[in-house]
Structure formats: C-alpha cells, structure tokens
Amino acid sequence: MNQRIPVTELASDFKGRAREALADSQLRSNFRTAMDSLMRKRADAFSDEDEREGLRELGNHIRARSLSNLPDLLEQLETKLTANGIKVHWAETVEEANEIVHGLIEAHDGRQVVKGKSMVSEEMEMNDYLADRDIECLESDMGEYIVQLDNEKPSHIIMPAIHKNARQVSALFNEKLGEHVSEDVDELIQTGRRILRRKFLEADVGVSGVNFAIAETGTLLLVENEGNGRMSTTSPPVHIAVTGIEKVVSNLRDVVPLVSLLTRSALGQPITTYVNLISGPRKPDELDGPEEVHLVLLDNGRTGAFADAQMRQTLNCIRCGACMNHCPVYTRVGGHTYGEVYPGPIGKIVTPHMVGLDKVPDHPSASSLCGACGEVCPVKIPIPELLQRLRQENVQAPDHEPAAVRGAGSKYSRKERMMWRAWVMLNTRPAFYKLFLWAATRFRALAPKKAGPWTENHSAPVPAARSLHDLARDHLKNSPIRGEKS
Amino acid sequence: MSARNNILTKLRTSLAGTTPRPDEFDESLVTGPWRYPPEQRIARLRELMEAVHTEVHQTTEGDWPELVAELLVKREITNLLYAPATPHGKQLARAWKDEADRPALRVYDRPIEEWKAQLFNEVQASVTGTIGGIAATGSLVLWPDRHEPRLMSLAPPVHIALLKASGIHDNWYDMMTDQNWAAGLPTNALLVSGPSKTADIEQVLAYGAHGPKELIVLILEDV
Numbered sequence: 001m002n003q004r005i006p007v008t009e010l011a012s013d014f015k016g017r018a019r020e021a022l023a024d025s026q027l028r029s030n031f032r033t034a035m036d037s038l039m040r041k042r043a044d045a046f047s048d049e050d051e052r053e054g055l056r057e058l059g060n061h062i063r064a065r066s067l068s069n070l071p072d073l074l075e076q077l078e079t080k081l082t083a084n085g086i087k088v089h090w091a092e093t094v095e096e097a098n099e100i101v102h103g104l105i106e107a108h109d110g111r112q113v114v115k116g117k118s119m120v121s122e123e124m125e126m127n128d129y130l131a132d133r134d135i136e137c138l139e140s141d142m143g144e145y146i147v148q149l150d151n152e153k154p155s156h157i158i159m160p161a162i163h164k165n166a167r168q169v170s171a172l173f174n175e176k177l178g179e180h181v182s183e184d185v186d187e188l189i190q191t192g193r194r195i196l197r198r199k200f201l202e203a204d205v206g207v208s209g210v211n212f213a214i215a216e217t218g219t220l221l222l223v224e225n226e227g228n229g230r231m232s233t234t235s236p237p238v239h240i241a242v243t244g245i246e247k248v249v250s251n252l253r254d255v256v257p258l259v260s261l262l263t264r265s266a267l268g269q270p271i272t273t274y275v276n277l278i279s280g281p282r283k284p285d286e287l288d289g290p291e292e293v294h295l296v297l298l299d300n301g302r303t304g305a306f307a308d309a310q311m312r313q314t315l316n317c318i319r320c321g322a323c324m325n326h327c328p329v330y331t332r333v334g335g336h337t338y339g340e341v342y343p344g345p346i347g348k349i350v351t352p353h354m355v356g357l358d359k360v361p362d363h364p365s366a367s368s369l370c371g372a373c374g375e376v377c378p379v380k381i382p383i384p385e386l387l388q389r390l391r392q393e394n395v396q397a398p399d400h401e402p403a404a405v406r407g408a409g410s411k412y413s414r415k416e417r418m419m420w421r422a423w424v425m426l427n428t429r430p431a432f433y434k435l436f437l438w439a440a441t442r443f444r445a446l447a448p449k450k451a452g453p454w455t456e457n458h459s460a461p462v463p464a465a466r467s468l469h470d471l472a473r474d475h476l477k478n479s480p481i482r483g484e485k486s
Numbered sequence: 487m488s489a490r491n492n493i494l495t496k497l498r499t500s501l502a503g504t505t506p507r508p509d510e511f512d513e514s515l516v517t518g519p520w521r522y523p524p525e526q527r528i529a530r531l532r533e534l535m536e537a538v539h540t541e542v543h544q545t546t547e548g549d550w551p552e553l554v555a556e557l558l559v560k561r562e563i564t565n566l567l568y569a570p571a572t573p574h575g576k577q578l579a580r581a582w583k584d585e586a587d588r589p590a591l592r593v594y595d596r597p598i599e600e601w602k603a604q605l606f607n608e609v610q611a612s613v614t615g616t617i618g619g620i621a622a623t624g625s626l627v628l629w630p631d632r633h634e635p636r637l638m639s640l641a642p643p644v645h646i647a648l649l650k651a652s653g654i655h656d657n658w659y660d661m662m663t664d665q666n667w668a669a670g671l672p673t674n675a676l677l678v679s680g681p682s683k684t685a686d687i688e689q690v691l692a693y694g695a696h697g698p699k700e701l702i703v704l705i706l707e708d709v
Contacts, residue, residue: 007540030688033688033689034688034689036524037689038689048519051515051519054512054515055515055516057515058511058512058515058516061507061510061511062511064507065506065507065508065509065510068501068504068505068506069506069507070497070499070501071494071497071501072506074493074494074497075494079611079655090489090493091489092489092492092493097491140696141686142684142686142687142695143684143686144686144688146686159685159686159689160686161686161687162689164687164688165687165688166687166688166690185687185688185692187691188687188692189684189686189692189694189695190694193694193695193696196696197606197696200606200696201602201603201606213521216668217668217670217671218668225682225683225684225695226682226683226684226686226696226697227640227682227683227695227697227698228695228696230636230640230676230697231640231696231697234636234637234640234674235598235602235637236601242532245493245497250509251509251511251668252662252667252671253513253662253663253668254511256516256657256658256659256662257515257516259621259658260516270534270622270624270679271623271624271625271677271679272621272679273538273678273680273681273682273683273696273697274676274677274678274679274682275625275676275677275678275679276674276676277671277674277675277676278673278674279671279672279673279674279675280673281673282673283673285632286631286632286635286673287594287595287596287597287598287632287635288598288635288636288637289636289673289674297493298495299489303493303496303497303500306496306497306500307496307499307500312500335560340586344633368608372659381605408596461631469647472553
C-alpha cells in the first residue's frame with residue numbers, strides 16, 4: 001500500500017495545500033507526535049532558564065557581531081581557507097553555484113556524488129541539476145535519502161522525512177528497492193546503511209553543507225548524528241562544501257555556545273554524535289581524506305536581506321528548526337504546505353529574499369503571531385516582528401520608495417488602502433468619529449450583509465443600537481462612585 | 487572574481503557608516519555551568535555517553551590490552567585495526583604477541599585508495615587513541631593523523647577508543663583554550679559522543695546509521 005503524500009503536486013498555492021494537509025489525518029498525526037516530542041526534548045535540554053537565556057543572549061551577540069563585520073570576515077575566511085589548501089568559490093545565484101559544483105565534478109570525471117545533509121544544496125536543487133547532466137547525486141542522510149527516494153522535498157530542515165511514519169517508509173523501500181516489508185525502524189535503517197555504504201565506497205565526489213565557517217582558523221564545522229557527514233567529507237577523493245555567505249563566525253571559541261544552542265534547540269541533545277571540524281584537504285603524509293576540498297559561498301538573496309538592518313536579523317539563523325517545532329501553524333499544515341525549501345516561521349522570513357515576496361505572498365500572514373518562534377529562537381531572531389514587517393511590505397503601494405524586500409507590494413489593493421485611510425480619518429478626528437457613531441447606530445439596519453471572507457462562516461456583524469461611549473456616559477452619570485469623588 | 491566582488495561590494499555598501507560590534511564574549515556562560523570537581527568528571531562523562539549507548543569501561547594503563555581482547559572475543563570479532571607506531575599500538579602488539587586466539591591485527595599502512603573496499607567490507611573493529619574527553623557533553627576528542635587516519639574511527643562497525651582520565655576536561659571551551667586550538671587545527675578534528683545514530687524515522691532512535699554501530703570507551707584511570 002503506497003501512502004505517499006505528494007502535497008506539493010496537488011495545489012499550487014499555500015491556502016490550497018494547507019486545506020489538503022489539514023484534511024490528512026495521518027499527516028497531522030505524524031507531525032503532532034513529532035513536534036510534541038521535539039518540544040519536550042528541547043525543554044528538558046534547557047532546564048535552567050538563566051543558563052538558557054544567558055546562552056541565547058551570547059548566541060545573538062555572536063551572530064550580530066559576525067554580521068556587523070561580514071565582508072571582512074568573509075575575506076579573512078577566504079585567506080585562511082586558501083592558506084589551508086581549501087579552494088573558495090563565490091556564487092551570486094543558485095545557477096552560478098550549480099555551474100561551479102558541476103564544473104568541479106566534471107574536472108574529475110565524476111559520475112557519482114554522495115551528499116551529506118545540506119539545506120543550501122536544496123536551495124540550489126543540486127540533485128536535479130546534476131541528474132540532468134547524467135550525474136547521480138545521492139542523499140546520504142537517512143531522512144533525506146527517504147524523501148529523495150520518493151521524489152519529495154524535505155518537510156523539515158532537521159528531520160526531512162518527519163511527515164512519514166515507519167509503515168510509509170517500509171512501503172517505499174518495498175516499492176523502490178524491493179526490500180521486504182518491515183515496520184521495524186532498526187531494520188529500515190540497516191537497509192539504508194547497507195545501500196549507502198556501497199555508495200560511500202564508490203562515490204567520486206562528496207558534497208556537504210556547513211554549520212559554521214570559522215574565519216580565525218579557516219575551518220568548516222559540521223554537526224551530525226549519523227556519520228554520513230563524516231563519510232561524505234572523508235571517503236570520496238573530492239569534497240565540495242556549499243554554504244550561505246552568512247554562516248561565517250570570527251573565532252573558534254564562538255562555535256562553543258553556537259553548537260550547544262544548535263543541538264539543544266534542534267534535538268534536545270547536549271551535543272550531536274559528531275562535531276566535525278575540517279581545516280584542509282589531505283596532507284602529503286596523510287593516508288585518507290579528500291585530496292581536494294572546495295567551499296562554495298552562495299548569496300542567493302542574502303545580500304538583499306543584509307541591506308535592510310531589520311531584515312538582516314534573518315541571517316542570524318543557525319538552522320536549528322526550533323521555530324517550526326513550536327509553531328502551531330507548521331504543526332498543523334506540515335512542511336510541504338509552504339512549497340519552498342525552508343518551511344515554518346524561519347522559512348517565512350528567509351524565503352522572500354530568495355524567491356521574492358510576490359511568490360510567497362501568503363507566508364507572512366500564515367501565522368497567529370503567538371510569538372512562540374521568537375521565544376525559542378536560540379539566536380533571538382524577532383520572528384513575529386519580522387513577519388509583521390513583511391505584512392507591511394506585502395501591501396506597499398507600487399510607487400513606494402525602492403522596495404526593501406524583493407517582490408514587495410503584491411498584495412497591495414487600492415480599495416483596501418482607501419478603506420484604511422477612511423478608518424484612520426474616522427479614528428483621528430473626534431468630530432468625524434462622533435458623526436460616524438451617530439450614523440452607525442441610527443442606521444444600523446443598513447449594515448452590509450456580506451463582509452468578505454468573514455461572512456463565509458459567520459453571520460455579519462450588526463452595530464449595536466447604542467455605542468459603548470453612549471452607554472458608559474449613562475452609566476457614569478448614575479454611578480455612586482462618581483458622586484463620592486465629587 | 488565578479489561574483490566575489492559583487493557580493494562584497496553589496497555587503498560593504500549596506501554597512502556604510504557603521505562600525506563592527508565589539509567582542510563581548512562572556513566565557514563564564516560556556517564554562518560556569520559546566521564545571522565539575524575532578525572526582526566527578528569520569529562519572530559525568532560516563533553518564534552522558536552511556537545514555538547514548540556507548541559502552542564505557544574504567545581500566546588501567548596496564549590492563550586495557552587484555553580487556554580489548556576480552557571484548558572482541560565476546561563479540562566473535564576476528565580482526566582489529568590498530569596503529570602500530572603509536573605508544574598504545576606498540577603496547578597492544580606486545581601484550582598480544584604470545585597469546586593465542588586473539589583477533590588478527592590489521593594496520594592502516596597505505597593510502598585509502600589502495601584498500602578502501604577491504605576497510606569498508608572486512609575490518610570489523612578498530613582501536614584508536616584520543617586527545618582527551620569533555621565531561622560537559624560526554625564527548626571524546628580525536629585528532630586523526632597519519633597513524634590513525636580519519637576513516638579508522640568511522641568505517642569499522644566497532645570503534646574502541648582509549649581515553650586517559652587526566653585528559654578529561656570539564657567543557658569544550660576549557661579544552662580548546664588549554665590546548666590552544668586556535669593556533670592550529672589538524673586536517674580534521676572531531677568530537678565523538680557515541681555510536682552513529684539516527685532518529686529520522688518517526689523519531690525512533692536507531693544506532694549504527696552510517697558510522698560505528700558500537701562505540702566502546704576505555705578510560706585509563708591511572709594516567
């Protein structure tokens with residue numbers, strides 16, 4: 001039985017996909033269970049509130065300090081990496097990044113690529129790009145492997161296959177790999193291990209992401225639990241790391257609090273099984289490790305976010321996923337509903353710079369602004385504030401000053417703007433306000449019966465016969481308290 | 487070079503008129519909550535490592551080679567990858583020399599290209615040293631080198647690591663400052679905090695994802 005949930009293929013807009021996801025009880029239960037567990041684990045890992053808040057403050061400071069000096073740090077990183085023997089490449093767009101990666105693979109006649117988990121490579125859609133050029137690019141993170149096998153995209157940045165349960169994974173392995181049906185998770189993981197081991201052995205090139213790039217020492221740091229990151233960066237003769245330009249930090253010591261914040265926020269673990277610090281290719285006297293290491297630094301809209309001091313804070317992100325784990329909207333609609341690489345609250349604030357706000361106009365409003373995301377963010381990104389900012393950008397008039405966010409103004413409506421102007425006028429001029437109240441109460445029978453989407457599920461609001469001001473005036477007139485005071 | 491220049495120019499333009507923030511790194515935040523009396527360091531490290539299925543033994547510098555033999559024989563493991571040029575490698579070879587029924591000793595003595603398939607498919611276990619441990623997070627620190635290359639602690643299904651009790655630091659920050667890591671890191675420095683694992687299917691923890699299925703730590707209490 002194939003329980004595949006190709007949500008992204010069914011509806012073309014956020015609302016349509018959300019409706020489908022909400023009607024899928026299996027999907028909702030998979031997410032609810034997983035998010036509850038991740039929230040509990042995080043809470044347990046940060047049991048001391050003072051310790052947690054101190055560390056978040058430090059995390060924010062480190063990220064903000066790094067960004068305040070980003071161009072110099074990138075140059076320092078490049079100098080150090082180059083001195084260490086790692087070749088640095090720069091790409092403004094995903095096309096450029098893909099061309100660079102493809103060029104490097106071609107230069108080694110590579111046909112098989114094995115990839116550790118990398119969200120930047122998802123931005124690039126590297127697998128498809130390489131597949132079109134007859135290069136197999138296989139995901140080696142278990143979750144990523146599962147979604148790739150099912151031609152899906154990750155639905156969570158840390159737990160890519162969280163939307164599937166063991167039964168669904170088993171059915172997938174049965175259908176695609178001819179494995180016998182087993183819902184035993186250990187057995188499923190051993191199947192993945194067996195298949196991917198062979199790939200690690202054969203691969204011509206390994207690709208990975210980067211969690212933090214350390215300028216001081218010229219080091220690429222990767223955290224992971226599975227060992228696929230180590231395999232991908234150690235076994236093949238060439239290692240290509242891809243990352244966003246914001247991932248750089250100044251000093252080696254900066255990663256101590258950041259790694260702790262990352263692994264505790266993401267999974268509730270004091271640390272991941274492996275923390276991998278790579279500072280160069282194989283040295284002449286060493287016996288393994290890649291002969292070549294490359295780093296591709298990708299912009300893809302990040303300089304656009306950087307240009308605006310408020311939106312720059314989106315670049316603090318260390319990709320832990322805690323905001324989505326705690327988001328009541330994400331938990332209900334799942335990652336695929338967002339239709340983009342980064343789902344959940346963080347996705348809503350980083351995606352507009354990558355693809356343009358006009359492509360994801362519903363994202364900023366798919367939030368109750370409950371504030372949970374901002375509260376748990378390990379580097380204190382004020383996500384709710386940024387969502388409100390994007391809501392404003394969404395309705396910017398076309399003649400507004402150069403847009404701070406790409407694709408701003410796609411939800412601008414002249415009618416809505418006029419209604420708000422009228423509302424402002426009524427509420428800032430007492431004479432108009434009184435006149436309006438007088439008219440609204442006297443002619444309340446004339447109130448419109450249809451009020452847009454509200455009346456799809458509710459009865460239309462009808463003004464009361466007397467206004468609150470009016471009632472209060474009467475009340476105070478008869479109040480004994482008033483009498484006492486005078 | 488144009489992409490590089492464009493990116494840097496855009497960033498510089500956006501920062502025009504601003505100054506970089508001063509460094510206000512408060513080290514007490516990453517050390518204060520993570521300090522232990524010396525006698526509790528081993529217990530703390532053990533507790534965390536065992537919580538993620540690491541097998542930990544406390545032994546001595548004299549006894550560990552025998553313990554390794556016992557652990558391997560119990561698992562019916564027939565070969566062990568070791569580093570003959572290291573002091574612990576020499577000790578192991580010496581101790582095992584005249585004993586019968588010991589797993590065969592194998593060495594990582596040539597570039598990986600010459601024996602990758604054998605390493606991946608035949609080697610059943612490895613034993614390596616560490617440069618220390620971290621009590622706060624329950625981690626081993628490995629700096630692979632020519633003698634104990636990177637794949638030695640990754641490819642074999644069982645990894646045995648030797649950890650000197652005196653090498654256990656309270657926290658990562660203390661360790662990297664005590665040893666002045668910032669002055670120069672090796673090709674690959676590693677923190678290892680258990681056997682390879684994943685929770686990618688339904689959040690169910692499964693061990694032995696891509697790296698070692700078993701991690702055995704031998705703490706040498708007298709050194």
